Amino acid sequence: MSRHIFLCAPLALLAACSGRDLGNEWFPLREGDEQTLAVSYRMDEPREPEQWVMRVGEPAVFQDQPVAVRHHSAGVSYYLKMDDQGIRRVALRTDIDEQPTADAEPVWVLKAPYQVGTEWTTVTVPYLLQRRNEHPRDLKFTHKAQMTWRIEAVDDTVKLADGSEHQPCLRVVGQARLNLYTDPVNGFTDVPLISREWYCRGEGLVKFEREEKVPAGFMTGGVLSAERVR
Secondary structure (H helix, E strand, C coil), X not given: CCCCECCCCCHXXXXXXXXXXXXXXXXXXXXXXXXXXXXXXXXXXXXXXXXXXXXXXXXXXXXXXXXXXXXXXXXXXXXXXXXXXXXXEEEEEECXXXXXXXXXXXXXXXXXXXXXXCEEEEEECCCCCEECCCCCCEHHHCCCEXXXXXXXXXXXXXXXXXXXXXEEEEEEEEEEEEXXXXXXXXXXXXXXEXXXXXXXXXXXXXXXXXXXXXXXXXXXXXXXXXXXXX
């Protein structure tokens, strides 16, 4: 079946991609590379900090194309393809799935050309928004929005908490809105979802932020910040 992944065949494709970087200078995807991200929250309701580990696994073949496999410690693997159009996710698999599920449409991570003004759209869900007194609390299970991404800088400098500086970096900003009934006074409100990501040359993603602030009432939200610690 076309959506199945074959780890041993065709051998020629795997031989071609094994050991190579299947990404590019802004988002390297070298087998064995690992990043640990320190994640903190500024929320209407307290949330403990955590760490995410992202690891590039063995290259694979998906729908007859070589892909990189990037595993998130939360239990999800992302199948990523790079070509002259950019880097996009073509499938994902959770740890309980036997096979990856193909994305109905490409989910772009970075779109070429890598210059100020390049834009693309993806479907997103709320990461942080929750209902105070209803279930399910997380809106990610019930709401989606179209997010428009734009490369806003190609030579940013990023300073991390450990004092290290990284440059040059792409700064990519995504914006979407969800129309939600937030409280009886405000009624329906357009709640902004804002993502900011920094991809540094030769290093990939070193920092990102997600902002989902909502008026006090029926909903809670906040800001997620994550940066590489090693």
